[in-house]
Amino acid sequence: MKVGIGSDHHGYEMKEAIKEILNGAGLDVTDYGCHDKTDSDYPDVAFAVADRIREGELERGILICGTGIGVAIAAGKVPGIRAALCHDTYSAERAQKSNNAQILTMGAKVIGLEAAKKVVNAWLSSSFEGGNSARKIERIMEQEQIYLRRSGNEEADQSPGCGC
Numbered sequence: 001m002k003v004g005i006g007s008d009h010h011g012y013e014m015k016e017a018i019k020e021i022l023n024g025a026g027l028d029v030t031d032y033g034c035h036d037k038t039d040s041d042y043p044d045v046a047f048a049v050a051d052r053i054r055e056g057e058l059e060r061g062i063l064i065c066g067t068g069i070g071v072a073i074a075a076g077k078v079p080g081i082r083a084a085l086c087h088d089t090y091s092a093e094r095a096q097k098s099n100n101a102q103i104l105t106m107g108a109k110v111i112g113l114e115a116a117k118k119v120v121n122a123w124l125s126s127s128f129e130g131g132n133s134a135r136k137i138e139r140i141m142e143q144e145q146i147y148l149r150r151s152g153n154e155e156a157d158q159s160p161g162c163g164c
């Protein structure tokens with residue numbers, strides 16, 4: 001599985017630790033930064049990872065900032081992207097099974113590393129179940145297309161869709 005990972009400076013240490021684990025597990029992991037603890041702006045890394053998913057280069061992304069909120073908001077602005085902020089294993093599992101979220105976000109100031117590892121594992125080991133969930137994801141994706149068309153955006157119809 002091709003996974004992109006990224007963080008701002010608040011999430012740097014957690015990002016490095018999780019990257020090591022994923023590499024050790026044999027996943028194909030690409031690090032989109034940041035690469036040290038120097039102040040960095042979370043939207044930049046969030047857009048970098050989300051864009052690669054939108055373009056089909058990555059299957060999944062993991063984004064970490066202080067709270068996980070900023071990266072989730074930014075990544076969710078990229079058409080076709082569903083980013084889920086999860087700090088517990090049940091939500092992480094459902095983020096895949098119900099929401100087909102390509103991106104997991106976490107806050108390094110909110111959750112400890114051991115719990116974060118379990119959240120990542122729950123999310124990576126789950127997959128979308130379709131069924132009744134598909135209709136809701138399709139509805140979200142349809143509405144996104146409506147907004148894109150309404151704004152005359154040429155990117156309408158180029159999103160990965162619902163994955164249903």
Ligand SMILES: O=C[C@H](O)[C@H](O)[C@H](O)COP(=O)(O)O
Nearest residue numbers: 010065066067068069070071
């Ligand atoms: O949602 C945003 C994250 O928690 C960021 O890590 C945090 O906001 C960093 O921004 P600042 O340093 O401006 O508080």
